[in-house]
Amino acid sequence: MDNIGARITQLRADLPAEVRLVAISKYHPASCIREAHAAGQRIFGESRVQELVEKEAALHGADIEWHFIGHLQTNKVKQIAPFISLIHAVDSLRLLEEIDRQGARCGRTLRCLLQLHVAQEENKFGLTTDEARELLAQGRWKELRNVQLCGIMCMASNTDDTARIRADFREARRFFEEAKRNHFPTDENFRERSYGMSGDWRIALDEGSTMVRIGSAIFGPREY
Numbered sequence: 001m002d003n004i005g006a007r008i009t010q011l012r013a014d015l016p017a018e019v020r021l022v023a024i025s026k027y028h029p030a031s032c033i034r035e036a037h038a039a040g041q042r043i044f045g046e047s048r049v050q051e052l053v054e055k056e057a058a059l060h061g062a063d064i065e066w067h068f069i070g071h072l073q074t075n076k077v078k079q080i081a082p083f084i085s086l087i088h089a090v091d092s093l094r095l096l097e098e099i100d101r102q103g104a105r106c107g108r109t110l111r112c113l114l115q116l117h118v119a120q121e122e123n124k125f126g127l128t129t130d131e132a133r134e135l136l137a138q139g140r141w142k143e144l145r146n147v148q149l150c151g152i153m154c155m156a157s158n159t160d161d162t163a164r165i166r167a168d169f170r171e172a173r174r175f176f177e178e179a180k181r182n183h184f185p186t187d188e189n190f191r192e193r194s195y196g197m198s199g200d201w202r203i204a205l206d207e208g209s210t211m212v213r214i215g216s217a218i219f220g221p222r223e224y
């Protein structure tokens with residue numbers, strides 16, 4: 001625990017200045033977030049709505065940018081809409097529409113990333129590149145005034161095979177470039193590529209990540 005600040009400082013030194021570090025604090029108490037905050041960390045990511053809402057309340061008023069990185073159920077968007085800075089894992093138009101509705105309710109434009117399913121595992125959430133392509137081509141998202149699409153996120157296959165991990169990130173990168181060209185050529189907001197976790201962030205940087213989501217390498221192992 002004493003090492004949280006040191007790990008943050010080391011990571012910052014290792015990351016290029018333009019890459020954002022999202023400290024994934026899920027399952028760790030607010031005291032750990034305070035420690036990271038004292039070391040200068042400002043962006044924190046959580047994957048469960050209940051836990052995020054409790055921590056936001058505990059740390060209310062602190063200069064923190066909260067990101068939601070988990071699978072988001074439509075009936076829970078309302079709870080995070082008032083304060084969330086970025087929703088990483090949008091995987092359906094229906095969810096995007098609900099985010100728009102809740103953004104409108106609190107007078108905010110909610111920034112979102114499309115979650116791509118590029119990993120080999122069956123059980124991961126996210127849109128295949130074909131589904132994501134279809135969602136963008138269909139065009140309904142353009143009518144959503146309280147949603148801003150800012151890019152894509154993904155998780156690589158859970159494997160030691162670094163070539164596989166690299167290929168997954170590369171697929172996400174290629175999709176991002178295609179989407180940028182076809183739908184956001186002049187939209188500066190569409191620029192984020194959220195990939196890279198504790199075990200694979202160096203590969204993610206090679207493959208063009210703009211935002212890494214690092215949990216255990218900062219806070220230590222999680223107890224489930």
Ligand SMILES: *Cc1c(COP(=O)(O)O)cnc(C)c1O
Pocket residue numbers: 024026047069070155197198199213214215216217
């Ligand atoms: C937990 C989690 C992370 C962080 O994982 P670590 O391996 O602990 O760095 C990143 N992204 C998502 C979507 C997660 O659920």
